[in-house]
Amino acid sequence: MGEIVLAAKCTHVPTMLMSEQEGPVKGARQGAIDGHFEIAHRAKELGADTIVILDTHWVINAGFHINANDRFEGLFTSNEFPQFIQNMPYAYSGNSDLGDAIAKEATERGAYTLAHKLDSLELEYGTLVPMRFMSRAHDMKVVSVAAWCTVHGHDESRIVGEAIRAAVEASDSKVLLVASGSLSHKIWPNKDYAANNGTFTISSEFNRQMDLHVLDMWQCGDHATFLKMLGEYADFCCGEGSMHDTAMLYGALGWDTYDAKCEVVTEYFPSSGTGQTNVIFPVQ
Numbered sequence: 001m002g003e004i005v006l007a008a009k010c011t012h013v014p015t016m017l018m019s020e021q022e023g024p025v026k027g028a029r030q031g032a033i034d035g036h037f038e039i040a041h042r043a044k045e046l047g048a049d050t051i052v053i054l055d056t057h058w059v060i061n062a063g064f065h066i067n068a069n070d071r072f073e074g075l076f077t078s079n080e081f082p083q084f085i086q087n088m089p090y091a092y093s094g095n096s097d098l099g100d101a102i103a104k105e106a107t108e109r110g111a112y113t114l115a116h117k118l119d120s121l122e123l124e125y126g127t128l129v130p131m132r133f134m135s136r137a138h139d140m141k142v143v144s145v146a147a148w149c150t151v152h153g154h155d156e157s158r159i160v161g162e163a164i165r166a167a168v169e170a171s172d173s174k175v176l177l178v179a180s181g182s183l184s185h186k187i188w189p190n191k192d193y194a195a196n197n198g199t200f201t202i203s204s205e206f207n208r209q210m211d212l213h214v215l216d217m218w219q220c221g222d223h224a225t226f227l228k229m230l231g232e233y234a235d236f237c238c239g240e241g242s243m244h245d246t247a248m249l250y251g252a253l254g255w256d257t258y259d260a261k262c263e264v265v266t267e268y269f270p271s272s273g274t275g276q277t278n279v280i281f282p283v284q
Helices: 030-045 096-108 125-137 154-169 190-196 205-220 223-236 240-253
Strands: 003-010 050-060 064-067 071-076 088-093 113-116 141-149 174-180 263-271 274-281
Touching: 003 030, 003 154, 003 240, 030 125, 030 174, 030 263, 030 274, 050 064, 050 096, 050 125, 050 240, 064 096, 064 154, 088 125, 088 141, 096 113, 096 141, 096 154, 125 141, 125 174, 141 154, 141 240, 154 223, 154 240, 174 240, 205 223, 205 263, 205 274, 223 240, 240 274
Parallel strands: 003 174, 050 141, 050 174, 064 113
Antiparallel strands: 003 274, 064 141, 071 088, 263 274
16 A cells, blocks of 8 residues: 655756856855755655655646656756746656546546647656656655646645545555645736846745745644735735645645645755745654
């Protein structure tokens, strides 16, 4: 019988890659990188063989979708930030059986979901950035779930999360579940970016205060209250991918019955106007 052994909400900012390169950002994101290492180390200790990543950089406009290929390999250049992520090599094994099982389970529960095995369907950097660092600490198979959901409700994403847990538990896989996305996500307007040292600042004090309040709620285990405000938080604070990754995460953890106290492993930091962190959600 399989299980989700660990869950986390993780940043995937491109400056994590730049932090390891010569230039003005060198070393600036070491805390975020170390947080990814810590999560992967713990997953290794718990016996995880697969990472399921809920990717807010994979945009979808109908249904839900899973990249369930058995092998991912190539060179990735971001079409959003080609100056930041370019020609990044990657090579990971997939877990096709689990991806198929999640799609089948979610569809049966009422959230129509398709699993795909297409070499031409690239991974997005919401998956590739966490894998670039976590794979150094622990080699895991990858399943990528689209979580930039443009015409979907959080109630549907909750079903997908519930299906992930059910499919994992019916499998022989031990899984690290990662919601890959920011907290608030209001990127600086282009004309204001440089003037506000945009790489290292947040664009809204209201968003920063809300992010810090949410982190307090998570650390106190007050998830039931957070879920009552999830929709408005995602709307008013421009949650990345409308925070469907977070809805899926909570669906897998038990929704408003989940009451574990979270652990912040990377101190909250602003990036290009957005609010970022790495947080461990213990699995009950």
